[in-house]
Amino acid sequence: MTPTMLPWFDDGDPIPDPATVDTLRTRAAARLDNHEPDQHAVVSDEVFAWAADRAAAGRPPMPEAVERRLIRAVHGGLAGLGGLAAVLDRDAIENIHVHGHDHVLVNTADGTTARWPHPVADSDEALLDLLGELFARAGRTSREFSPAHPIANIRIPAGGPLGARIAAVRELCDRPRVAIRRHRLAHAALEDLRANGTLDARLQQFLSAAVAAGLNLLVTGGPYAGKTTLLRALCQEIPAPEHVVTVEDDYELGLHLDHGRHPLVTALESRTAGAEGTGEITLDDLLKQALRHSPSRVIVGEVRAGEITAMMRALGNGAAGGMGTLHATSARAVPDRIAALGQLADPPLPIAAAHRWTASALDVIVHVTRHDQPDGRHRTVGEIVEVGPVGDAEAPDLTPLFATAPGQRHPIPVGPPSPELLERLVATGLDAGVFDLPARAWGGEHR
CATH class of the missing domain: 3.40.50.300 (P-loop containing nucleotide triphosphate hydrolases)
Structure with missing residues (x-):
């Protein structure tokens, strides 16, 4: 089976639109830069205001579950995860394979491999910038991810209660390659x-x-x-x-x-x-x-x-x-x-x-x-x-x-x-x- 034949990922739960997430992230970031201290309150306020404007324009009301997922996606954007935030937020996904900013495949717990429907960055260069920032500040020690250090690994506090493990390679392959392992079933007995x-x-x-x-x-x-x-x-x-x-x-x-x-x-x-x-x-x-x-x-x-x-x-x-x-x-x-x-x-x-x-x-x-x-x-x-x-x-x-x-x-x-x-x-x-x-x-x- 070739990648073009793989199904699109669909767990029945709508995926937040990346452009909407980015807009709300920018608005929330501006308020946080003005020293509003409570990030959760700021993000929730921006999402609720956006949903109210949407309803006033005659659009159907947004389900509460969709609002919650949108809030989490905006928090992920503020944490520097960019387009990775939404894919990290799916409980059914075990592994994420990023082979360039616009070619993302996921493995689910039942063994299915599917295509993720959105790019995780605007370009491969933007993806490398995102990863560079992530490796520099998401772990307990700063890690360089650059042409001089083209291999990096880190655990990030996202993707579930135990976080996720990221392995990334650049320069050594045709496009940036990223493998992310989500730690599911945190308290299974x-x-x-x-x-x-x-x-x-x-x-x-x-x-x-x-x-x-x-x-x-x-x-x-x-x-x-x-x-x-x-x-x-x-x-x-x-x-x-x-x-x-x-x-x-x-x-x-x-x-x-x-x-x-x-x-x-x-x-x-x-x-x-x-x-x-x-x-x-x-x-x-x-x-x-x-x-x-x-x-x-x-x-x-x-x-x-x-x-x-x-x-x-x-x-x-x-x-x-x-x-x-x-x-x-x-x-x-x-x-x-x-x-x-x-x-x-x-x-x-x-x-x-x-x-x-x-x-x-x-x-x-x-x-x-x-x-x-x-x-x-x-x-x-x-x-x-x-x-x-x-x-x-x-x-x-x-x-x-x-x-x-x-x-x-x-x-x-x-x-x-x-x-x-x-x-x-x-x-x-x-x-x-x-x-x-x-x-x-x-x-x-x-x-």
Whole structure:
């Protein structure tokens, strides 16, 4: 399918006209420049006045929901988001791909790819100016985005309660290229994932018990498989009094935003160097610092390189219930993936040491899978394995607990856990019957 054949984005909610947004932004900005202090009041006043003029001219009354979206779009314009504000304000959108100011594609939660109906800037040059200003002032450190520094990444406080992550490239391609990842499902719980089909009742019981038992869990999967969403839901099972330290490249978990559920959270976010080349704080730095904060649990966002050694140290520090995420093609591939990333550490981590560390630091691997099918995109927990000691193959023994039968969407039990793990789970109240083997679903015993 070529881009010209893709449908236009339409979620049934009218998209504010960019020219109208720009007009209202200009009016509001003029009033704010005259030291009117309340931006929300100024923007609302301008939108209501514009709607009243529209009605006086005989136009149909504007629905309240449309007015609210227009207000948010004007606020986005004042924040320097320009034409990006409206597309960031759509709950159904997960990813935004800007390939030049007038060629914008979006990926929705159901797997649909569609064209955005408006340019996000007046020209590619205007888009580059917008991005340059955004990178210079939207983050905690100023980032230069220029011909001399043509690659930049930043998290912005827009696109939802957890914001959005922007990656941009210029000069190295034919037109400016921007990829924006919106962090949806900010406070999803296991019950929500059960409702949307990511897992079933049996898996919900097991995962809830695993968190309560303080198992060290690693959530794995491919790109956009739902690793962070599942990790966020697992964190909802952590008892409120526990001190949780989260360590991330970008805030994606958002536990620190839910004070009612998580009153004691230390949320740490890495920081890239500023325009002067100073001020970098790496994930490795944060993982070392996390252990000095007396955590009950350490939760680690995705690691991609040699900081895997610090992640394993954090998960294996003796505090129960550590969790994290990792790119991997399957649960069985995880030990080799950890060993490969360990080779990127300074100094490199020997493979044998990486395997021993994996065996001692992890209890369970939960692998999630993305299915792009004609009826839409589905994300499911595909398999769960127990991590055992290093065996005869000089790698950690992996015991499948749940796996997905051919033609099925959800995994079923394929074997019981070790007696030690089962004892820990049952002590939390888990019914050991969740591991009963429905052999007929496989046409025989699964090996």
